[in-house]
Amino acid sequence: MATPLSASVVLTALRAEGVRVVEVGNWRTHNRAGHGAWGPLNGSIVHHTVTKGTASTVAMVRDGYASLPGPLCHGMIGKDGVVHMVGWGRTNHAGGGDPAVLAQVIAESYGTRPTPPTKGNANGTDGNSRFYGWECENLGDGKDPWPEAQYQAIVRVQAALCRAHGWSAKSVIGHLEWSSDKVDPRGFTMAQLRADVAERLKHPASWSPTKTAPAPEKPPAPKPTTPAPAPAPSTDDRVKALHANLLAIGEIGTTAKGTSSGRVEHGAGYFLAHILEEVRALRADVAILKKES
Incomplete structure (x- = not known):
């Protein structure tokens, strides 16, 4: 009582x-x-x-x-x-x-x-x-x-x-x-x-029952990134490419398609186009060097 x-x-x-x-x-x-x-x-x-x-x-x-x-x-x-x-x-x-x-x-x-x-x-x-x-x-x-x-x-x-x-x-x-x-x-x-x-x-008056913690949020998916542009070829790279294309013209017809060498033949026009592209690029490099000197 x-x-x-x-x-x-x-x-x-x-x-x-x-x-x-x-x-x-x-x-x-x-x-x-x-x-x-x-x-x-x-x-x-x-x-x-x-x-x-x-x-x-x-x-x-x-x-x-x-x-x-x-x-x-x-x-x-x-x-x-x-x-x-x-x-x-x-x-x-x-x-x-x-x-x-x-x-x-x-x-x-x-x-x-x-x-x-x-x-x-x-x-x-x-x-x-x-x-x-x-x-x-x-x-x-x-x-x-x-x-x-x-x-x-x-x-x-x-x-x-x-x-x-x-x-x-x-x-x-x-x-x-x-x-x-x-x-x-x-x-x-x-x-x-x-x-x-x-x-x-069983607990103090201020006690509150423990609640289940919410599940952690998943981290956001990474945003797609634009691939960085490939670095421009150097003058040395251009000379090497020119040399390789000149050699390839000299070998046209000497290696059969599908042999163990693995080379896939192209016509002379293919290599001449690449040679012309490399020559133009080298001329541009030379012009820049002249200005800088």
Whole structure:
């Protein structure tokens, strides 16, 4: 059993756990004082809202409705993982529940889940005096998804309370585990939620699960490069080529095509054309040399 945390202390605990918090109006003093006790506290209950739309859901859980005045919880956890604090003190969230379940939560003595409740809102023990309450925005049809940001916020909120009180994750239950006439929350199991809360409690409040590092990007393919132009032949290269072509003319017809010499015959015109090209190039080289001298 524990004395309820003050509004300031719970706010500090939530933020230390990495919870994004929005303070709604006079939430620190908005409660059902005068309609029953609040405390000693034994745990925390998770609910779903059966609503869609964060703003309208916040208004509903803060103000209540005709048959059930608000606040209907202490904080509402939106789809985006933001926790909207709407009340502090006694709130209308838990209603009646099974005293046998309460005893198991106090002792933290059950296995993966408490024994199924046999009492409900009409004939059970007052849960509003014994539990913190957290409504979570969801249609409650078992199909509406629970975004990762929202689920992780639920885990962090429950871990913050357990850490502040020195409780284990077994002090966290779902409304369906408290009351025989409730089904919330739907869409995830409380056993898994408790396991995730227990894992958080092994680490400091600032801990965040390690994410898998993204695969390194492949280096960009090298851009195609234009081959560097071949260097211009030197004067010496031109003289050698001229000499080779002159020798080739003298050998025309002396070596049969396809013999072991490997030479492929060309006509005299082929070699004369190359000789003329080399002579012109040599003349240009000579002209340059004359200018430079």
